Amino acid sequence: MAPKFKDGDVVLAISGKWVSWTHTAFAYTAFFSALIVGISLHYHKIVENEYYGYPDEWFPSVSATIGDRYPERSFFMIFIAITSGPRFALVGLWYLLTARPNSMLPKFVAIMGVFRSLTCGGWTYVTSTDNHDWHDIFMISYLVATVPWTLGCLALSPNNPQAVKYRKYLAGAFFGTLLPLIYFFIQHKVHKVAGAYTTYAFFEWSLILFDVAFDAVTALDFTTFELIVKDVKGSSKGNSKMVADAVLEKEKGKPIDQVFGQAFSWSEAIDAIADIYNGFAFWSTLTSLGIVVWYFPLWHMGISGYEVFIMTTISPFLLGIRSVRLLVVRNLRLFHFMGLAGLFAYQAHNPVLRLFAVGFGVFMSCLSWAATWYSEASQPVRLESRISAWTIGLVASSVIKFACRTSNPVWAVSHAENGGYNGLGFILAVLAVLRSTRKTPIARNELAIQGQKNERSVLAGLGIGGLFFALHSLLSDSSTMILWVWEGYPIRGPISAPHGALTIFAMAIGLIVGLFQESLARSWTLYGVGCIGAALLTTSSNWRGFYGALILAAYLMAVSIPLISSAAKKSPATSFGFGYLVYNFMALFHVWVVAYAFVPGGPLVRERTDWVMISMMLLIGCGVFAAASPSAVAQRKRVNTYLNGRRQRSYYIYVLGVLQLLAVAIAYLRFPTYDYVPYHKDDKILTAGIWTIHFSLDNDMWSSERRMRDIIKELEIDVIGLLESDLQRIIMGNRDTTQFLAEDLGMYVDYGPGPNKHTWGAALLSKFPIVNSTHHLLPSPVGELAPAIEATLDVYGEMIDVFVFHSGQEEDPEDRRLQSEYLSKLMGATPRPAILLSYLVTNPGEGNYNTYVSETSGMHDIDPADDWDRWCEYILYKGLKRTGYARVSRSTITDTEIQVGKFLVGEKEPEDAAVRNKHISEDQVPEGRRFPQMFRGEGVRGHQYHVFDEPWYYE
Template sequence: MATRLKDGDIVASFSGRWISWAHTIAAYIAFLGALIVGISLHYTKIVQNEHWGYPQEWFPSVSATIGDRYPERSVFQLFIAVTSGPRFALVLLWYILTARPNASLPKFVLGVGLFRTLTCGGWTYVTSTDDHDWHDIFMISYLVATLPWTLGCIALSPPNHVAIKWRKRFATAFFATLVPLIYFFIQHKVHKVAGAYTIYAFFEWSLVLLDVAFDAVTALDFENFEIVVKDLTGVARGNNKMVADAVLEKQKDKQVGKVFSPSFSIVSMVDAIADAYNGFVFWSILTSLGVSVWYFPLWHMGISGYEAAVMSTVSPFLLGIRPVRSFVIRNLRLFHLLSLSGLLAYLVKSPEYRLFTVVFAVWISCMTWVATWYAERSQPHRLEARLSAWCLGLIASSIAKFACYTNNPIWPIMHDANGGLNKLGLGLAVLAVLRSTGGTAAPQGSPAASGTKGGSSLLAGLGLAGVFFAMHSLLSDSSTMILWVWEGYPIRGPIAVPHGALTIFAMGFGLLIGLFSPDLVLSWSFFGVASIGAALLTGRANWTGYYGALALAACVMAYAPVLISAAIKHPPGRTFFLGFFMYNFMVLFHVWVVAYAFVPGGPAVREHTDWVMTTTMLMIGCGVFSAKVTSTTSSIPSREPSSAEKEKFKPAAGGMPGASRLRSYYVYVLFGLELLAASTAYIRLNNYYPYVPYHPDDKLITAGIWTIHFSLDNDMWSSERRMRDVIKELEVDVMGLLESDLQRIIMGNRDTTQFLAEDLGMYVDYGPGPNKHTWGCALLSKFPIVNSTHHLLPSPVGELAPAIHATIDAYDELIDVFVFHSGQEEDPEDRRLQSEYLASLMGTVTNRPAILLSYLVTKPQQGNYNTYVSEVSGMRDIDPSDWDRWCEYILYKGLKRTGYARVSRSTITDTEIQVGKFVVGKGEDTPEDEVRILDEDDMPEGWRFPRLFRGQGVRGHRYHVFDEPR
């Protein structure tokens, strides 16, 4: 029981020695923990210094252990931060212990102690890798301050002979250690003696241990102190209200009071999570439809007929039939479970039947969700909950793709071998459906069920189409709008990681606006903000364009619950049929602008993403106009409700009708998702990969070109991991990828380069973004990309031809790399103009060594080939004798070519891999008429191609230019 004092209750007390012990333990854990982790994970790297490595040097220095590598650096910084609290308390307690009237020395020692603590934080969190000069300034300042601190503490020591004895011993050992420390540092730094740095490291670690031990002696002095916490006003007995209580009491009739009530229900929280997961499953199934359809025109090289599957979203028209509508509403659980067939589609091996399975799931899912909203229209708070869950599902889907490198792990193109989590996703989906569909639908006789005559179902349907399309095309992946504004190196705008989390934050913020301020959302000023954001995203690049993207993301998410809640008051059959039908029209529209060369009527909308964006915003405007009318008339019931009904359906003040504390659980889910997005960004940002070429000692560049066919293999599986394996095993340093732009609904809004770059440890330039209307080209490089420029080559008739002109820093020499995809065979004039443009670019823009990684659509020695390989371009063919080429070519100049190979594609794509090896700094290759073919045994080991692909090769990949027996 706490002791009663005159001026309050003692609620806690403890001995002052625990301040010293807490400081000592935390400090030793910080240093020794980092040492243990460093030796366990990066032993050879942290014993390496500027002159020697293992085995000459075999013990790491303090600075190499705590400052260079993750996670040991983080272990040290975490526990040294924990140490800071006890450290400040120790310094203050020492002052209280030693202070005397009119004595200045205790104040001086106090100042020195505080200064040492702050400088310790300086060299801890500004490592030598971050800023070597400031790290040294902080470290030297700390060491200099150690002398007056040590001497001052000895001089002020209380008459405790044990404490004084140990202080003198530790201080003597500390200063004595400085002599050999300096000696062996000079031996290492000046005389470069092998092993000297290891001996220096032992003395350096001794200094750390002695420094902490010196301060640990204060435990002997502080044991006579007792730290006491007293309650002067009875707050610990619950007599005083907390700030949150006062705010909630004051706001009890407003939004915050209703949403964030102190009471909390685990059951309601579980229900909200289950609802949100159902929303996640809906968006996962819907977004999988496009990428499943895309497989067929991709392999047919044109209209295949399977494109009609996109119309599977129009199933809500069946709700216009009363018996069907009643049956669906009475059996919502059954229909939600049937929609989960889309999660089972990965088990279907045939691409055709897999697509049909997804079509069925989308058909059922769209109808079921509309029926769910319609069933809840008479209970606004339940309707809001369902709408919140549906919107949260999109955010969750975007986060899942953010965490899984733009692939949704439960898509039908995923399975165990390529990162799929299909079984887990299906199991959770079944539980979520069973949980969230346990409630009953609203009674048809409720006041809101009678509908409203306000607004227009036509305009409401158009509004739905605009919102659905904007959510799917722009927000279903956090990197889509970032790639719209990407302009290459040097980086002048956002990048997918970490800024994808900002897109997700904007989406969550917009959803809160839609839930809490629907009147604001329906204002024309708000629509003006959304339109300005759309204009900036479409017309500007880098940060300016991205600011517009964030504004548009917030506005679109705010519109979703407001426009849907207004539209559900109209007959659902025709309203949502029109919404999804026009959404499908927009899906085709935004593909036609780039696929114009392959579709009927395509040239009419060629390269008109601006038309797509304008149409989207106009449709949203139609929805806003209709919802404004609906919101002013929907509160007028068709009959006078009873007093009980009035009370039951009383609108919440300042928010969507029927808002209640139920909303809080969906807000909690949103906050949890946003934290997950931030954590994902942090984890991916701190995944450090070695950006090191495969053969630096030989100054070798292995360059490759590959047409990856949009990262869908022959069997409709996502192929990133298979691509990663072969690129790694071929030891490619610089890789050009073609047909790589996947940032459209029909392609799943994906970005293959994120996974390849992060997993392989390569810099990446995505190339011209999705608003540039190309099929894409990308560059991966083990070498830093100093600068890159994107080009759209002349294409008056056919598809646009993208190119990247990048400058890389390879072994301290600037090398130009061109990645290029020529136009299609049917447009010879386009290809002629493109060949002249690129030849001029390669020949006149730079006189540096250069490599072209390309798709030229020509035969060797014929036609446009002689423009690419010419005096104008200055480029040479890597192997003029290879007659069996049509599409892919590697050209070069200013480098010494050492090897060339073609590798079969297996079932990953429809095009082989071509690889060339070049040595930097050797000058021009020999004249072509003097080229000699050498046996690999006569070449340095680093110049040779991996033997893994000889003969039969591995996993279907083999060399097929060496004329080898299989």
């Protein structure tokens, strides 16, 4: 007879723990039945990958086991379908167990549990063979949702020591497995190490074991339930203490209680989102200023006069005038609105008008943000919120750029035609300002303690200048510091994707330290750690240099909180107006070190990035000294009286957490596939090109990477050298066009010498694997540094060397002579076939040309007999059979044409020069060796064969 309870008869009573055990049993059965069947029937097939098979690889990955073959795929799908019922029941019981009045976290964890279960079905039933993109989307969504599910379950665990212990162990094992998993995947995918995928597979299977086992621990908690369902112990009524309750009770009166121990409020959450978007709008406007200013000296080839617009940032100087200060403080909404002119600038097609709009927007944005901090200085809670919004806005800007491959879709150089979302961005900014500024400014008498001369205001301004420069120059793009430490192939350090997510993660960690441990953030100890990070970044390469970059990123975000808080309590004209003036000086300084050949006094700071970094850290040190003053400490004590209002921190941290999850998802989706195929594989044709891209700004001041992608794809170029390609500076927006081109075109990429090597850039994109690459800085005693890339490519199984080179300017003949000798010896030293894609600054047959094309180098001109109309770009080669050559007009993308050559791999060139250089008609050329017909005549979009109006072909 079924047991009876006071509420009625129980027809059937089953302990809730059997939901957990059923889920565990069927989940493990699904995976391991597929593994057993797969090994039994298709062992050699499921251990094989795109590079190796048995015996190099001898254990199958999870995806190969469950998704590629019948019948193991069917075994898996049947049992995983049965698992879904207990899975949803497990999520539901967990919610009933942990739900408490006025608590949002249990609901959030339950939603993540349901979402995680649905996405599990997605990657289970849509395999990579069915649809690779959707399989990846479901898989990354599942992994991302696992993070809040796991952490949420830990936070909500009932006070059951055994269950808590198991959860901690299994969660630690799960997250600890991710690092070696990623490492061995990179060893397999990037370095193509034999056996690495087998090791990766073991870690992948371990993830499955830990993931399922973590959910199995609920069996220890679900003994409190019996299904019908009866709560036989009262745990679901919110009466028993949880681990989180114990922690909060212990921490009562401390910040953690005020942050996470309060009821959720949608109104306050929307306020936080609006504040952060307002911060994002500021950073989007500020980071676009350098690009629109840079356009003018770029096209004038010298100082244009428009450079004065960089001084629009010093508008906070106006806050030194009492009447202006009161006007701005009382009308913050209006001034924030005027700051949005920088986002609306895309409507102006005239470059000069767009520059004026962005400059006006920066002027108003800097003024309004400085006034906002100043006006909130007597209210620490609101001041902290404003600073948090501003700094998280920088994180959001970096995440958006990470998603858009270093371009910001709301910049003034973006519009619909090149991937911009300016209209949407502007509308959201208007709504954000309306929401963010709806609270009236503080009363006039509360300004009494401010606007006065304050000790160390100048020091605070120096600190603000150094801090703002550091944030802008190093953290406004997640790949900037990665490219500082980049040294070429084989890959020995981080790459922009996926490791840009680590930069963003370090920024978030630093911000949390600044919020919760402000005394530590303002300390000299942490300042010393930040200096060590800066030193490592400046002096080291690859992973060691990147570890320094992560330390520095975390420190800069942490110190932002106390430095801005301190500056807000001092004279705003000095702390922020003078601070921005120092920022401008530093921005010019870090440009002068590479632009020394074109600016007055430039040679004095030539190639002194180390001086820039030392100056930056010394300036921040001044800010730390000012923030540690007695008055600042006293103000810090006052903050403790506002702890009851600090629950608002939670909303900013929630948004920060969402940004981290987005960064992880973007990193996964952007991970290089390395499955690139040349355009004419069957014909064994290598099509090579050279193009000077003029920093990816077209003649009308629009970002040009999409137009570049289209022409490179339509010309079917397999290997291309890009010159004037280093955009990782404030004046160029901290961009990297090569990321976009490489991912959209499916090519390997070598960025070339990084931004700390003081060149204008040389990059290499290749459909063929880059086996090895070396970066060279050629002799340049007087003029600008000449960068070169020496790369060995695996082209249809044959090793071919490709050189990408930009020589010095016409004004420096000795530089160019030394460079020609250096490069000639470098090319002559290789016994392999070779191609030079270059910018030489010489006439054919004259001067240094005869050093590049010489017995020393062994190189031949792609067309020495007829093409005399060249000065800058040249293609040279040796050891290959050249079959075609074309010159293609640039349209309005840049100021330089594209030169393209076709080579037949596996055949030697004729020894006789007359035979080698003899032209033949196109009808004598096999179809696979011909250039595209679409560029004949008037061509397309302003691109056509020009100079000799058609491609030339050779015997």
